[in-house]
Amino acid sequence: MGIRIQELLPGTMNIDEIHTPVLLERCVELLAPALNQPGAVLVDATLGMAGHSEAFLTRFPGLTLVGLDRDLEALSIAEERLKPFRDRIHLVHTVYDGITDALDSLGIAEVQGVFFDLGVSSLQLDRVERGFSYSKDAPLDMRMDNTSDLTAEHILATYSESELRRIFHEYGEEKLAARYAKAIVEARATAPLVRSAELVAILTKVTPVVVQRTGHPAKRVFQALRIEVNQELSVLERAIPAALDAVAVHGRIVVEAYQSLEDRIVKKALARVSTSSAPAGLPIGSADAGPAVIIAATGRAAAVAVVEAELGRRVAALPR
Numbered sequence: 001m002g003i004r005i006q007e008l009l010p011g012t013m014n015i016d017e018i019h020t021p022v023l024l025e026r027c028v029e030l031l032a033p034a035l036n037q038p039g040a041v042l043v044d045a046t047l048g049m050a051g052h053s054e055a056f057l058t059r060f061p062g063l064t065l066v067g068l069d070r071d072l073e074a075l076s077i078a079e080e081r082l083k084p085f086r087d088r089i090h091l092v093h094t095v096y097d098g099i100t101d102a103l104d105s106l107g108i109a110e111v112q113g114v115f116f117d118l119g120v121s122s123l124q125l126d127r128v129e130r131g132f133s134y135s136k137d138a139p140l141d142m143r144m145d146n147t148s149d150l151t152a153e154h155i156l157a158t159y160s161e162s163e164l165r166r167i168f169h170e171y172g173e174e175k176l177a178a179r180y181a182k183a184i185v186e187a188r189a190t191a192p193l194v195r196s197a198e199l200v201a202i203l204t205k206v207t208p209v210v211v212q213r214t215g216h217p218a219k220r221v222f223q224a225l226r227i228e229v230n231q232e233l234s235v236l237e238r239a240i241p242a243a244l245d246a247v248a249v250h251g252r253i254v255v256e257a258y259q260s261l262e263d264r265i266v267k268k269a270l271a272r273v274s275t276s277s278a279p280a281g282l283p284i285g286s287a288d289a290g291p292a293v294i295i296a297a298t299g300r301a302a303a304v305a306v307v308e309a310e311l312g313r314r315v316a317a318l319p320r
């Protein structure tokens, strides 16, 4: 990986000044029973700038870490930050639904933990030219993986009015989805949209002033475009079952979800495997038919949800 760490970090920030991740202690605590096992392997499916991973590797000296990220810049920073642990880490450039292939390529049959810290990283938000922020003018990009093809610009240029309306409504939960889709289609007939400021101006123009007082008009549209560009929800729907398949008996999966659409997908996927398949009348906890996953704790604090699952047995064979 090409290392230009100082260029990748915002402003004059140094690699040891990267902030401590939210909920770090809680995540360590939740994963500890699994990661304290001898020879434990953890997949950090959203490595980012490796704040969590650095803490896991420090707290669990016998731990091997497999770090996944779809963002090459994040992987470069993580590689630099995790240099002291280089003998215990494997970093893989992949979308996290590729967890099975990533483990196969490393010859790892099962792991004790999988960790997800969902969403965009502060690195991605702070790098203006990547186009994630509606508050700074930038190209309409929004790709977490800049080797992939689909950009926000392409979506805005090619999706039909009804497709735009659907993504704004479903992924942005935007009440003005129809109005915004119509305004975009009208505007692009004159000139293609290439900069975020152009999009913000179009949305602002058709947003009633009273609505503008309740929040930035572009907030939900930008969220929807980011989700569509990165196919975030469909990838997550495939990733949780893949993570469950990878985890050994007594392993743990911990997910930090900050957004309701993701939170719902995670809880639904875990609830499906935590439902007992025991025929009526059999005692709950029967060795073969009890719940495959026990959801040990589900919490919501401010915009944060933590879901933890402790597996009773491998779930690969269970019907989905």
Ligand SMILES: C[S@@+](CC[C@H](N)C(=O)[O-])C[C@H]1O[C@@H](n2cnc3c(N)ncnc32)[C@H](O)[C@@H]1O
Pocket: 021, 045, 046, 047, 048, 049, 050, 051, 052, 053, 068, 069, 070, 071, 074, 094, 095, 096, 097, 117, 118, 119, 120, 121, 122, 144, 232, 235
């Ligand atoms: C919130 S940040 C993680 C921060 C990290 N836990 C830390 O402590 O620095 C999320 C990271 O996950 C990555 N990411 C998001 N969706 C992904 C996906 N579907 N596959 C792989 N990586 C993904 C992003 O590129 C970003 O680097």
